[in-house]
Amino acid sequence: MAPRLFSCFGRRSSDSKHDEKMTADLTTEEQRRGGPVVVELFSSQGCATSPEAELLFSRLGRGDFNLDVPLVLLAYHVDYWDYMGWKDPFGSSQWTVRQKAYVEALKLDTMFTPQIVVQGRAQCVANVEEALLSCIASASRVPAPTFQVKFLKPTPDSLQVSLTGALRTKVDHEGANVMVALYECGLVTDCPNGANKGRVLANDYVVRRLEKLCSVKDISAKKTLSGIVNFPLWDGFNAAKCGVALLVENNSHHILGSQNIRLPDNL
Structure with a gap:
């Protein structure tokens, strides 16, 4: 893809089997008020301004901003900055395609990093704290699905997730997809080349x-x-650093419901 289509925005700165059931970490009060707000970050280790956004994103997860709303946080590393001298080890064309779908649905002029999309309906530059918090605060909330989850690790390099439950949101004739994401935290990368040369990300x-x-x-x-x-696992998979999120989204990627799911510690 031509580089002119993309922008880097913002201020530069930040053999055994195991089987267990888990449920969502949702209190009765949270379900009454509405489910989590889905915050998606589109980022790249090849973008000079993404580290600051990554720091803000991590702070969201730590609860540093005292937000009165539960969050589902998902970071997608795009691959269109890989030509700049550093190939993001977590980058994927699949995530670039997802961001492109948001660009079209939100009627934006270009793709850029770092970008935040909230509930699939609003977006902002991800390293501007005020815009990020405002976007989350103004997001509409929907009921959280109530799925029970069963994990099975049939082989050392695969994870099977079985889910049963209700969406708690009516789906009309336009339909919706129920997606399951497996994410990882606590990743640290030495970056010897590219826009973030010499940094630890x-x-x-x-x-x-x-x-x-x-x-x-x-x-x-x-x-x-x-x-x-069924998820194929990567070298170094550590369940203690990972989580699962369930997303209900329509064809425009509007979020109709979401659920955070914890992995068992001894998976």
């Missing part, structure tokens, strides 16, 4: 896998759904 909530559980259409909020997704 820290990344959290990095999406490593994204799979479709099912597609639905014309179903009630209470209808029980079930399905299985």
